[in-house]
Amino acid sequence: MVIAEISVVPLGTGTPSVSKYVARAVEVLQQEKGIRYELTAMGTTIEGDLDKILMAAKKMHEVLFQQGAARVLTTIRIDDRRDKAASMKDKVDSLKRELDRRSSQ
Amino acid sequence: MVIAEISVVPLGTGTPSVSKYVARAVEVLQQEKGIRYELTAMGTTIEGDLDKILMAAKKMHEVLFQQGAARVLTTIRIDDRRDKAASMKDKVDSLKRELDRRSSQ
Amino acid sequence: MVIAEISVVPLGTGTPSVSKYVARAVEVLQQEKGIRYELTAMGTTIEGDLDKILMAAKKMHEVLFQQGAARVLTTIRIDDRRDKAASMKDKVDSLKRELDRRSSQ
Amino acid sequence: MVIAEISVVPLGTGTPSVSKYVARAVEVLQQEKGIRYELTAMGTTIEGDLDKILMAAKKMHEVLFQQGAARVLTTIRIDDRRDKAASMKDKVDSLKRELDRRSSQ
Numbered sequence: 001m002v003i004a005e006i007s008v009v010p011l012g013t014g015t016p017s018v019s020k021y022v023a024r025a026v027e028v029l030q031q032e033k034g035i036r037y038e039l040t041a042m043g044t045t046i047e048g049d050l051d052k053i054l055m056a057a058k059k060m061h062e063v064l065f066q067q068g069a070a071r072v073l074t075t076i077r078i079d080d081r082r083d084k085a086a087s088m089k090d091k092v093d094s095l096k097r098e099l100d101r102r103s104s105q
Numbered sequence: 106m107v108i109a110e111i112s113v114v115p116l117g118t119g120t121p122s123v124s125k126y127v128a129r130a131v132e133v134l135q136q137e138k139g140i141r142y143e144l145t146a147m148g149t150t151i152e153g154d155l156d157k158i159l160m161a162a163k164k165m166h167e168v169l170f171q172q173g174a175a176r177v178l179t180t181i182r183i184d185d186r187r188d189k190a191a192s193m194k195d196k197v198d199s200l201k202r203e204l205d206r207r208s209s210q
Numbered sequence: 211m212v213i214a215e216i217s218v219v220p221l222g223t224g225t226p227s228v229s230k231y232v233a234r235a236v237e238v239l240q241q242e243k244g245i246r247y248e249l250t251a252m253g254t255t256i257e258g259d260l261d262k263i264l265m266a267a268k269k270m271h272e273v274l275f276q277q278g279a280a281r282v283l284t285t286i287r288i289d290d291r292r293d294k295a296a297s298m299k300d301k302v303d304s305l306k307r308e309l310d311r312r313s314s315q
Numbered sequence: 316m317v318i319a320e321i322s323v324v325p326l327g328t329g330t331p332s333v334s335k336y337v338a339r340a341v342e343v344l345q346q347e348k349g350i351r352y353e354l355t356a357m358g359t360t361i362e363g364d365l366d367k368i369l370m371a372a373k374k375m376h377e378v379l380f381q382q383g384a385a386r387v388l389t390t391i392r393i394d395d396r397r398d399k400a401a402s403m404k405d406k407v408d409s410l411k412r413e414l415d416r417r418s419s420q
Contacts, residue, residue, distance in 0.1 A: 012331035
């Protein structure tokens with residue numbers, strides 16, 4: 001299982017607000033099977049199979065053109081760890097445990 | 106107020122786990138005044154003044170060398186919107202409202 | 211035609227040098243048809259069809275595990291402009307022309 | 316010496332072309348002392364002292380607002396290696412040598 005972050009940005013839309021575009025991309029993501037996602041202030045974090053994540057990223061990217069964008073910037077950041085399984089929640093929990101351990105020393 | 110994401114990665118540490126390094130960087134962030142942060146599965150999102158965010162990013166980057174890293178990759182993604190104020194929470198809430206509005210249509 | 215940048219980073223390799231890993235990833239890229247690439251100091255820029263770029267990125271990512279990496283961070287940044295065709299060279303040339311125009315004013 | 320990549324993107328400008336904005340940012344960069352830069356198809360690579368790079372990134376980011384942008388997305392990717400000195404050219408040359416060595420085997 002891979003953890004990733006996807007960010008899609010339309011250029012030249014005439015307004016600095018992009019939430020309508022991003023909402024449409026998240027709707028596309030909601031229809032994908034076999035992945036989990038979370039919305040953050042800087043993108044969407046996803047966990048799932050690498051092929052499914054890349055396919056989802058492509059669909060999110062494409063749907064912005066269907067919404068009228070002439071240019072789309074998409075960033076996909078992939079964190080793929082194969083020595084042990086880790087979900088998005090595991091990864092954040094592990095960091096919080098380490099922070100707790102340190103603050104109690 | 107600016108929203109940003111900071112990710113710090115040590116290279117050549119001999120172990121695929123980076124949580125000890127990242128925890129130390131988050132401790133550094135916790136000591137910074139005038140910013141708010143949230144831990145995500147792919148980095149740390151931050152809101153605050155741009156200068157403070159860049160200073161915090163630099164400190165998080167530097168502390169990994171103090172922890173013994175020989176090479177550090179740091180990514181800073183900045184979303185700076187000046188036509189209206191928006192916190193990290195506002196940004197995610199705005200997206201969720203748009204998703205709710207669409208699903209109820 | 212899409213312009214993109216791919217960066218692959220192995221974690222926990224025991225050495226801060228990653229050029230052997232990156233070289234193997236570039237060799238994989240060299241075998242892909244229908245794309246052009248350039249090496250930069252911070253990644254590999256690519257132009258070609260979006261599907262081919264995503265497929266190439268996946269292969270570059272996977273080959274690092276075959277080289278022994280236990281964890282791989284891959285970043286794919288996509289710039290997809292559909293109102294006009296532009297190669298990597300066109301994009302840099304356009305920027306340089308704009309710089310020349312300004313400096314001669 | 317640090318190697319970095321800076322990308323600045325204006326949102327809501329009404330046109331998918333961003334070269335006028337990016338050109339202005341590069342002009343700002345040209346006035347900075349103690350750094351070297353190269354234009355690539357996906358951003359500007361820079362080498363220099365970390366503080367100077369962050370300062371340059373901030374100025375490039377700010378100048379887009381002076382050009383009329385209401386929202387600016389800036390990405391700074393930093394590769395900081397302290398076990399040996401390496402310029403942008405060294406880094407690409409090292410990769411090319413590794414590729415040559417492999418192709419001649």
